[in-house]
Amino acid sequence: MNFTPRDDEEVDGPAVAYVNPxxxxxxxxxxxxxxxxxxxxxxxxxxxxxxxxxxxxxxxxxxxxxxxxxxxxxxxxxxxxxxxxxxxxxxxxxxxxxxxxxxxxxxxxxxxxxxxxxxxxxxxxxxxxxxxxxxxxxxxxxxxxxxxxxxxxxxxxxxxxxxxxxxxxxxxxxxxxxxxxxxxxxxxxxxxxxxxxxxxxxxxxxxxxxxxxxxxxxxxxxxxxxxxxxxxxxxxxxxxxxxxxxxxxxxxxxxxxxxxxxxxxxxxxxxxxxxxxxxxxxxxLTSKKLGSTTDAQSTTWLSKFSGNRVSTGVNNNGTAMLADERGLGGDNNTNNDRVELRDIPEEPAESWREVPTSSWPLDDAKYEPEPLPHSDSWALPGGESRSGRSLDVEQDRGSHSSIGFDVEPVREQGLSPPPRRLAQ
CATH class of the missing domain: 1.20.1070 (Rhopdopsin 7-helix transmembrane proteins)
Structure with a gap:
């Protein structure tokens, strides 16, 4: 059949009206x-x-x-x-x-x-x-x-x-x-x-x-x-x-x-x-999905290992210390301001190295640095600490974390070395 119309076709019977397409x-x-x-x-x-x-x-x-x-x-x-x-x-x-x-x-x-x-x-x-x-x-x-x-x-x-x-x-x-x-x-x-x-x-x-x-x-x-x-x-x-x-x-x-x-x-x-x-x-689409779930995943991923949440406070001496959300850690007798780890400013890279004792002020000469513990998981190669501040934490309540996340504790040795102690 050819759909191109032809005029020579004979049409028998009465006229039929066409349907308009x-x-x-x-x-x-x-x-x-x-x-x-x-x-x-x-x-x-x-x-x-x-x-x-x-x-x-x-x-x-x-x-x-x-x-x-x-x-x-x-x-x-x-x-x-x-x-x-x-x-x-x-x-x-x-x-x-x-x-x-x-x-x-x-x-x-x-x-x-x-x-x-x-x-x-x-x-x-x-x-x-x-x-x-x-x-x-x-x-x-x-x-x-x-x-x-x-x-x-x-x-x-x-x-x-x-x-x-x-x-x-x-x-x-x-x-x-x-x-x-x-x-x-x-x-x-x-x-x-x-x-x-x-x-x-x-x-x-x-x-x-x-x-x-x-x-x-x-x-x-x-x-x-x-x-x-x-x-x-x-x-x-x-x-x-x-x-x-x-x-x-x-x-x-x-x-x-x-x-x-x-x-x-x-x-x-x-x-x-x-x-x-x-x-x-x-x-x-994947990036948006990950972005909407990052905060929730970052705070709950380690919940399998511990039921306590770790936050941090700052004592009167300006030293950061860790405490869980139930108030089991830290010094409760002092007037501390509770802050999250993400709120602790990171010091510039120039302050990562230890300052020589010869350049200390005279009134601080009685302080001596103490060697880092062998099992410190935050220590950098060479025994140097990334931050000038130390995190004071209970010996049986440590945590592996990174700045910017509120994470669950893992029962290991402390995150950072103890603060400098007064020389005798």
């Missing part, structure tokens, strides 16, 4: 176009921002998208300005026939260009013999498209309605014309299957993990879906299109089917390029 046509065409636009813009965005640059396949896809936009606008214009006849007694004028031929040629070119773009993409990652096969497919597919466009404007022998001024001055048989057009549709489906299976041949010799190979091939082989859709469309067309009330409606729906082949080919070629965006989104 205006709503279904616009929803189908523009929703598919919106999806193709979104994926193509994301593809170009990744190519530009990642500084990979645009290549021939990107330009071909962009040209196909522009052709798709113009063709959709032309089809909508046709259905708005006379394509939908009132009933079976009316027919199209020359203007409408010219617009129908132009939109049909636009569909043929769009089908060939989108598949050509995918073939050009495969050329970049294929070896020599694979490139010869791809070039054969690309050239023959485009030659078939040119011939179909050429025959679209030819006259049909023994058909008076096709012997008009706007057609080329030669004629072809009606049966040959239909067979050639259907053969082109079948050849497009074969090309979809070939291009969809090519990534499996190309990645077979690559040094990649099997999971990565399967993922890459699966995304690049989504064109198989387009081939299946095209096959369903051809089978649906073969059911016939009688001149009943839904004759025009089926013609409008067929335009959506043809557009789905073009938009689907654009989308499946853009999906493998969008991996950086998916990775960036996953990283951002």
């Amino acid at each position: 205006w709503t279904e046509l616009n929803l189908g065409l523009w929703m598919l176009f919106a999806g193709a636009t979104l994926f193509l813009m994301l593809r170009l965005y990744v190519k530009v921002t990642r500084r990979h640059g645009l290549w021939y396949d990107d330009y071909i896809l962009t040209a196909s998208w522009m052709l798709l936009l113009a063709n959709n606008a032309l089809i909508v214009h046709e259905f708005a300005t006379g394509y939908v006849l009132k009933d079976t007694t009316e027919s199209w004028d020359d203007r409408m026939h010219i617009l129908i031929n132009i939109s049909s040629c636009g569909t043929l070119i769009g089908q060939a260009w989108t598949k050509t773009a995918f073939g050009v993409t495969l050329l970049r990652i294929s070896n020599q013999w694979q490139q010869w096969v791809l070039w054969f497919c690309i050239v023959t597919m485009n030659l078939y498209m040119v011939l179909k466009v050429f025959f679209q404007w030819a006259k049909v022998c023994d058909k008076e309605s096709y012997d008009v001024w706007y057609r080329l001055n030669f004629c072809i048989g009606w049966q040959f014309r239909d067979s050639f057009k259907e053969g082109g549709n079948v050849y497009n489906i074969i090309m979809d299957f070939i291009f969809a299976t090519f990534p499996w041949l190309i990645t077979r010799g690559l040094e990649m993990r099997r999971v990565e190979k399967i993922g890459l091939c699966a995304t690049m082989s989504l064109g198989m879906i387009v081939a299946i859709v095209s096959a369903i469309r051809i089978a649906w067309k073969d059911n016939g299109n009688e001149r009943d009330a839904y004759y025009i409606w089926r013609n409008g729906v067929s335009q959506v089917w043809y557009s789905s082949e073009i938009t689907g080919t654009i989308i499946v070629q853009c999906i493998p390029i969008l991996r950086p965006i998916v990775q960036s989104f996953h990283t951002s």
Whole structure:
């Protein structure tokens, strides 16, 4: 069956009013176009921002998208300005026939260009013999498209309605014309299957993990879906299109089917390029999730080892001391201000080293530093302490921690050396 209307068909019986497919046509065409636009813009965005640059396949896809936009606008214009006849007694004028031929040629070119773009993409990652096969497919597919466009404007022998001024001055048989057009549709489906299976041949010799190979091939082989859709469309067309009330409606729906082949080919070629965006989104989502749970995890991770929470206070001498939340540690007889470990300012790196005793003031000469305990877990290499302040803690209630977190105690030896004691 051919969905291109013919005026020479005889209609028996009374006139039948046609159903207008205006709503279904616009929803189908523009929703598919919106999806193709979104994926193509994301593809170009990744190519530009990642500084990979645009290549021939990107330009071909962009040209196909522009052709798709113009063709959709032309089809909508046709259905708005006379394509939908009132009933079976009316027919199209020359203007409408010219617009129908132009939109049909636009569909043929769009089908060939989108598949050509995918073939050009495969050329970049294929070896020599694979490139010869791809070039054969690309050239023959485009030659078939040119011939179909050429025959679209030819006259049909023994058909008076096709012997008009706007057609080329030669004629072809009606049966040959239909067979050639259907053969082109079948050849497009074969090309979809070939291009969809090519990534499996190309990645077979690559040094990649099997999971990565399967993922890459699966995304690049989504064109198989387009081939299946095209096959369903051809089978649906073969059911016939009688001149009943839904004759025009089926013609409008067929335009959506043809557009789905073009938009689907654009989308499946853009999906493998969008991996950086998916990775960036996953990283951002993970970072937000970790940020919202960091405080809770940092205070509860060591709760398995102890039921006490450690905080710190500052005594009258300015020395930090640890105490648990239940008030079991520290000096309760003094007026202490309780602060968290995160609130203790960290001294600059210049103060990490011990000050020589020769440079001490005279009134502090009676103080001598005491060697660090062997088991001090906060000591730096060489027995030096990171902070000038010492943490006074009970001998049986130590803690491994870091500044900035309120953590649970671990029953080991104290965190830091005892304070300097008065020389005798």
